[in-house]
Amino acid sequence: MAGLSEIRPYFRSHMDALNYKEHKDAFNYENIPSTIINKSYHLDTGTGGRKGEYTNGSQDIEHDCVVRVFFKGYRYPALAIDEAMSSYDLILARILSAENRLQVGIKNIYLNDVSIKPYQASNDNLVLLEITFTCLMVICT
Numbered sequence: 001m002a003g004l005s006e007i008r009p010y011f012r013s014h015m016d017a018l019n020y021k022e023h024k025d026a027f028n029y030e031n032i033p034s035t036i037i038n039k040s041y042h043l044d045t046g047t048g049g050r051k052g053e054y055t056n057g058s059q060d061i062e063h064d065c066v067v068r069v070f071f072k073g074y075r076y077p078a079l080a081i082d083e084a085m086s087s088y089d090l091i092l093a094r095i096l097s098a099e100n101r102l103q104v105g106i107k108n109i110y111l112n113d114v115s116i117k118p119y120q121a122s123n124d125n126l127v128l129l130e131i132t133f134t135c136l137m138v139i140c141t
Contacts, residue, residue: 038072080127
């Protein structure tokens with residue numbers, strides 16, 4: 001039986017495989033140490049709820065997972081944006097791969113939203129790639 005507890009490990013294993021380092025703060029992604037900020041990521045599993053089909057024995061549940069990836073732009077933030085776009089392609093290919101997600105029982109994962117923006121309004125030398133995925137799980141009751 002697949003469970004919601006499989007979402008974070010799924011994303012973590014694939015981000016690690018892409019050679020990103022996890023910033024493990026539970027909620028505050030903005031307090032990332034400067035020593036690991038380049039090419040690191042933060043997972044945020046925010047909201048979810050029952051969607052679609054349900055029976056006496058199972059329910060379809062959708063739950064979001066936000067993947068934030070940080071890039072140092074140094075003197076040329078535009079290069080960090082280019083790197084973020086390239087990384088975005090790699091992350092999508094790996095996370096959305098049917099071969100990968102079906103191994104852990106996630107029925108489907110789809111892209112919900114993406115943005116590439118300055119890490120903070122006062123610091124545009126750091127670029128933040130923020131991707132929101134929605135995971136569809138079938139929970140047997």
